[in-house]
Amino acid sequence: MLLIDCPYCGERPEIEFSYGGEAHIARPENPGALSDKEWADFLFMRGNQKGAFRERWIHTQGCRRWFNVLRDTTSHEIYAVYKIGAPKPPAPGEKPVAAKKPAAKKPAALKKGAGK
Amino acid sequence: MLEKGWIGGGNTGRNTTIVRSNYLFDESAHLYEKSLQLFEQLSQELNYNVMMSQRGVMNLAHNLHDVRESKRRVFANKLNGVDAEWLEPEEVKAFCPIIDISPDARYPVMGATLQKRAGVARHDAVAWGFARGADARGVDIIQNCEVTGLRIDNGRIVGVETTKGFIGAKKVGSVAAGHTSVICGMAGFRVPLTSHPLQALVSEPIKPIHPCVVMSNAVHVYVSQSDKGELVIGAGIDAYNSYAQRGSFHIIEGQMGALRELFPIFSRLRMMRSWGGIVDTTPDASCIMSKTPVENFFINCGWGTGGFKATPGSGWAFAYTIAKGEPHPLNAAFTLDRFTTGALVDEHGAAGVAH
Numbered sequence: 001m002l003l004i005d006c007p008y009c010g011e012r013p014e015i016e017f018s019y020g021g022e023a024h025i026a027r028p029e030n031p032g033a034l035s036d037k038e039w040a041d042f043l044f045m046r047g048n049q050k051g052a053f054r055e056r057w058i059h060t061q062g063c064r065r066w067f068n069v070l071r072d073t074t075s076h077e078i079y080a081v082y083k084i085g086a087p088k089p090p091a092p093g094e095k096p097v098a099a100k101k102p103a104a105k106k107p108a109a110l111k112k113g114a115g116k
Numbered sequence: 117m118l119e120k121g122w123i124g125g126g127n128t129g130r131n132t133t134i135v136r137s138n139y140l141f142d143e144s145a146h147l148y149e150k151s152l153q154l155f156e157q158l159s160q161e162l163n164y165n166v167m168m169s170q171r172g173v174m175n176l177a178h179n180l181h182d183v184r185e186s187k188r189r190v191f192a193n194k195l196n197g198v199d200a201e202w203l204e205p206e207e208v209k210a211f212c213p214i215i216d217i218s219p220d221a222r223y224p225v226m227g228a229t230l231q232k233r234a235g236v237a238r239h240d241a242v243a244w245g246f247a248r249g250a251d252a253r254g255v256d257i258i259q260n261c262e263v264t265g266l267r268i269d270n271g272r273i274v275g276v277e278t279t280k281g282f283i284g285a286k287k288v289g290s291v292a293a294g295h296t297s298v299i300c301g302m303a304g305f306r307v308p309l310t311s312h313p314l315q316a317l318v319s320e321p322i323k324p325i326h327p328c329v330v331m332s333n334a335v336h337v338y339v340s341q342s343d344k345g346e347l348v349i350g351a352g353i354d355a356y357n358s359y360a361q362r363g364s365f366h367i368i369e370g371q372m373g374a375l376r377e378l379f380p381i382f383s384r385l386r387m388m389r390s391w392g393g394i395v396d397t398t399p400d401a402s403c404i405m406s407k408t409p410v411e412n413f414f415i416n417c418g419w420g421t422g423g424f425k426a427t428p429g430s431g432w433a434f435a436y437t438i439a440k441g442e443p444h445p446l447n448a449a450f451t452l453d454r455f456t457t458g459a460l461v462d463e464h465g466a467a468g469v470a471h
Contacts, residue, residue, distance in 0.1 A: 043455075
């Protein structure tokens with residue numbers, strides 16, 4: 001069983017949590033403008049990485065808040081836990097160059113937050 | 117035929133050996149029924165005893181919704197020429213005497229569907245029977261040879277890179293189960309798959325006592341007894357993505373609770389081994405047997421938690437697809453495109469494994 005360090009409640013066993021699949025998939029701003037293929041990409045296509053994987057969990061039996069986890073799908077080792085909207089911690093071996101990528105995506109995430 | 121490990125060392129050697137064809141929708145029922153019919157002839161065809169035992173599979177209903185859904189499935193199966201019947205609780209008890217049907221159970225047995233032609237086949241024998249049959253028909257089976265890359269020229273596949281060097285090919289079919297996303301990543305496109313551990317376990321061997329296969333979606337366990345006497349037990353997938361071939365203990369705890377609920381007689385039975393296989397689940401719990409964005413590169417995947425029962429039919433239809441470059445009517449519905457067109461084949465109810 002995984003031990004997951006909820007950023008709000010601390011370390012708890014996996015049975016308190018529910019899984020939310022791949023993280024950082026932003027709902028399109030204007031779904032009506034998308035082609036069927038783009039909509040299918042958003043709805044169904046997933047990275048399913050072997051190795052470091054960014055995923056969402058919710059602390060169902062605790063604070064009921066969503067957060068992100070960086071976990072290795074080959075060893076189940078959890079590299080990092082971070083709040084929704086927080087900068088992505090780099091995966092092991094990930095070059096600093098890769099850190100630029102999330103920066104490029106950030107505006108979309110921020111817009112979503114601002115919409116609340 | 118390239119195999120990363122050895123024949124039968126992946127999910128084939130890790131499944132719970134159940135063979136049935138009682139799926140709800142026409143597309144699935146036709147494909148799985150073709151497969152079951154091939155299974156019925158498989159020992160003769162391969163001249164290799166795959167120990168096919170048509171001992172019957174019961175899918176239990178534990179609430180009114182289950183009852184309605186199950187009866188609907190029985191009617192749908194009959195219309196598709198798949199044998200199916202509905203059993204009342206007393207008939208369930210008669211077919212499998214060790215089951216607890218007491219009405220005061222937390223989740224009482226309110227009936228079951230029964231497919232009498234369904235049952236189990238020996239997984240190792242099926243794998244080695246296929247391997248022997250393929251070898252006899254001229255297929256080169258290369259074990260311990262992992263595909264590390266796909267060579268694509270102008271959108272068309274020309275071969276595969278492997279740990280033993282490059283192999284040129286006019287057509288390539290990928291049947292990589294849980295690793296399909298990795299293979300398709302080499303080809304540069306994404307697939308609607310997530311890979312999860314599916315755990316199973318066996319008990320210590322006991323004398324023959326469990327005469328059929330029992331599956332319950334609601335309390336969630338499925339169990340049969342192997343010819344060696346072990347109970348073979350499975351349930352749902354682990355929720356998280358994984359390639360680790362192992363899962364979390366609470367999944368096993370949950371299925372043991374369900375087993376104990378249905379079969380009080382097993383309360384003191386000890387478990388021997390547990391393991392996990394990596395299954396490639398799709399959003400609609402149906403397979404993908406399809407052409408891909410890369411010309412002459414075909415994928416056969418997404419069987420998720422239930423690929424073993426489909427192996428002969430899957431191979432049969434996939435061979436046709438590769439040979440003709442177009443799907444056979446049996447697998448025409450199971451394209452990669454269906455996730456764009458929306459023509460999903462939602463078999464979550466009949467898949468029998470929560471995911």
